[in-house]
Amino acid sequence: MRSGGVRGSALVIGAIVASLALVGAYLAAGGSSYEPKKTQNPCKPRPWSDPQSLSEIANQFSVSALDGAACELGVSRERLAQALASPQSRKRFTERYGITDKKLAQAIRAGLVRAVDDAEEAGALSPVIAAPLRETLRRIPLDQAIEVVNNARSLLSGVNGLLGSAGAILEELLP
Secondary structure: OHHHHHHHHHHHHHHHHHHHHHHHHHHHOOHHHOOOOOOOOOOOOOOOOOOOOHHHHHHHHHHHHHHHHHHHHOOOHHHHHHHOOOHHHHHHHHHHHOOOHHHHHHHHHHHHHHHHHHHHHOOOOOHHHHHHHHHHHOOOOHHHHHHHHHOHHHHHHHHHHHHHHHHHHHHHHOO
16 A cells, blocks of 8 residues: 555656656747737738639638728627627627617628728729619628628629629620
């Protein structure tokens, strides 16, 4: 029984030493001065990278739309994205910030228009498509606007498919 007690004590002491070494390594790596990275100001334009696929364009479109809407509402993009995840989270968000559905719809529509502007400026969206899309997004109902923000790929592939080869012909006619 005595050798079991010594072995148990050695294990406890070994665990304490390992814990202290782990804490020391954490502190040596700068762990004591960690601060979370601040979220980016949603009102500040975010440059688009060179999107190569519809998924990349849709992702940047959604980020741009969330930035624009968050800027209008005076909240972070991350907080707004969480709020739009479900009807329950949207309700909590609007109650917490005193935002009406009308104000939320206006902000999301403004964000979507900003995303179209950004996509057009980045060359990811043709002016032939951007102009009517912009006008459509200014008028869509709140639930559809939220769906577009959450699933921009569906919108962009639909618009691209709708225009199809006619888009190439129209673009050739533009100055």
